[in-house]
Amino acid sequence: MSNDRFLAKDALGDFLCHCQGLGYTVYSPQKQEGVRESVVFAPWQKGCEIQLAKATVSPKHLLLPQSEVLFRFRHEKGEEGKSSAVHLEDTSQQAQPTLLFAARPCDARGFTMVDRPYLQGLYADPYYAKRREGLCVLTLCCNSGCESCFCHWTGGGPSSPEGSDILMTDIAEGLVLQAITEKGRKLLAQSDLPEAGAASDQATELRRKAWQSLDKAPDLTEAPHKLKELADNLDFWTEQSRACLSCGACTYVCPTCYCFSISDERRFSGMEEGVRLRSWDTCMARHFTEEASGHNPRALKAQRLQNRISHKYAGYPENWGSFSCSGCGRCVTHCPVGIDIRHIVLAAIALPDTQAKEARS
Ligand code: SF4
Ligand code: SF4
Known part of the structure; x- marks a missing residue:
């Protein structure tokens, strides 16, 4: 029997509030006015509209901010008048638990591609590691391919689980949530969302159709x-x-x-x-x-x-x-x-x- 849960569309706000109550700062796709209207991942608060559209820009800034302070320093004069820099503060331990709602599978797979050089090389980046540890990724599967994306050429697909803690499938009246990692299982267990039951089969069928909607991928082995x-x-x-x-x-x-x-x-x-x-x-x-x-x-x-x-x-x-x-x-x-x-x-x-x-x- 599946352990999937069902999240009704009219209960999305309550669920995100519940996640905030667990200590998470919640980010979700939100419309942003500008020269061209765009959708960006921004902090969500009760009352914000909930968007499920694919964001214009990826959510990588949650792990790699556009600009971040690594540490503070002060220049001091030594005994011989020589100037030296004194390290004042290390900010790597300041990351907050963050919940990313409605990323797409290509966004979540993107995290795994940044994880390797930042976490699995000779040195793990402590700033990145702290944010990654605190990040819970809820990914919305795509119900069809689109003209410009080609995730299936590169080893992914519209319901790829890599990099996600929970996979969500939109079945019109609500979302079916499937835990992928222990972090995702824990989040679902802490919620009062009902079991998905037959909605789980609907989600499986939608995912199958999404894969079928994709053009044949070229062979990129060479x-x-x-x-x-x-x-x-x-x-x-x-x-x-x-x-x-x-x-x-x-x-x-x-x-x-x-x-x-x-x-x-x-x-x-x-x-x-x-x-x-x-x-x-x-x-x-x-x-x-x-x-x-x-x-x-x-x-x-x-x-x-x-x-x-x-x-x-x-x-x-x-x-x-x-x-x-x-x-x-x-x-x-x-x-x-x-x-x-x-x-x-x-x-x-x-x-x-x-x-x-x-x-x-
Ligand atoms: S490839 Fe396109 S988006 Fe990239 S730098 Fe050149 S013009 Fe800009
Ligand atoms: S298609 Fe590939 S290279 Fe282009 S933005 Fe997406 S992940 Fe980056």
């Missing part, structure tokens, strides 16, 4: 090999990047891009004290790799696009065994000049090896 072959083929990358504006939008909306910069800002009491900040950066910007000498190993936008695509489909898979693209399609939707990562990867695969090698020599 992508890492072909992209490595093409690494120095400037003609190929110049052609692919011809329209690129180096705006970085593709990286900022992406759930799996995690480049950052470190900067020190002096802020307090006569500028002697300050903060060390970690802020999002983009490998698509010219200055990202510019060195103090003025040398820039990726001065051309062709080189930067090569780096971004090859990292996701060749370099990362070599290190971690999977693509670092969850196929969410946001970079496709939001690139102002219509550069499409799918077309680039398929063009690389289609290029004969000999052509790639000729262009290298």
